[in-house]
Amino acid sequence: MIDQECEDNIIHDEVCEQVTVDMPAENDLYDVAELFKIFGDSTRIRILSALAQAEMCVCDLGAVLNMTKSAVSHQLRILRQAKLVKNRRKGKEIFYSLDDDHVLSIINLALEHIKE
Amino acid sequence: MIDQECEDNIIHDEVCEQVTVDMPAENDLYDVAELFKIFGDSTRIRILSALAQAEMCVCDLGAVLNMTKSAVSHQLRILRQAKLVKNRRKGKEIFYSLDDDHVLSIINLALEHIKE
DNA sequence: GAAACAGTTGAATGATTGTTCAACTATTAT
DNA sequence: ATAATAGTTGAACAATCATTCAACTGTTTC
Secondary structure, three states: OOOOHHHHOHHHHHHHHHHHHHOOOHHHHHHHHHHHHHHOOHHHHHHHHHHHHOOEEHHHHHHHHOOOHHHHHHHHHHHHHOOOEEEEEEOOEEEEEEOOHHHHHHHHHHHHHHOO | OOOOHHHHOHHHHHHHHHHHHHOOOHHHHHHHHHHHHHHOOHHHHHHHHHHHHOOEEHHHHHHHHOOOHHHHHHHHHHHHHOOOEEEEEEOOEEEEEEOOHHHHHHHHHHHHHHOO
16 A cells, blocks of 8 residues: 555646656666666676776686686676676686776766765 | 686686776675665655655655555665754655756666667 | 687576555644 | 655565486587
8 A cells, every 4th residue: 555645746747757857768777777787787887897907707806806716707798788787708718808988987986076 | 606617717717816906895896786766666666756756755755656654664764764864844744856966867877779 | 619708698596675554753733 | 643645664475487317419530
């Protein structure tokens, strides 16, 4: 049950209409949340931050982040599906790099924010 | 067990050293992930987006987002603890607003990104 | 061809988390 | 005082998710 007595209230209805018309599309907000959800994991942020320094293979990332190749690979799959990283094979190794510099500017803006 | 045969490898050790020195501090990356974790929920993004339009009470937010006051209140507590929103009491109602315009620029940058 | 290395994948597990529900506090109005 | 409205809180439940483990594919080298 929804406990919104104020739904009958004219004032609240007006607020609701006025605000919703100026808000970004519901779908866009949902997509933004999905993007942030991917950034919202320290492993994935560290992967992206490492790839911002240099193109690296899975084994390199495992060494830099001190994680198993399996765990890194699982997260790379998520980053790949979100089109945040791309990869290329060279012999036995598969090198990963950032797919878009735009991604980095979002992380850097957040880095500025937490440093107040 | 960590399955990193390449830990003995000189090449990988060099990559590890060279990359880690230029990466942001481990703690900062962890904090950024925590910030993104908060953004990574559609309810919270919608709350922030609504508050970007106007200062609103919990009841208003419930009406705009079509959610119970309880659910909204729970998310507002998380946003409060992260210092993303502030509040003031006026009679029975408690009005919430964005604590920082910096927050909005991060969301807007993400909005630009998803629109390719 | 077999061994070794790089990487992926699926199931299982443990932890985290968003919403609901009920009970609570605080303020206003009758 | 008491009823009504606004908001908070804690427990419970379901759903999501990151890591581990084992088994697998693909490539190189001996």
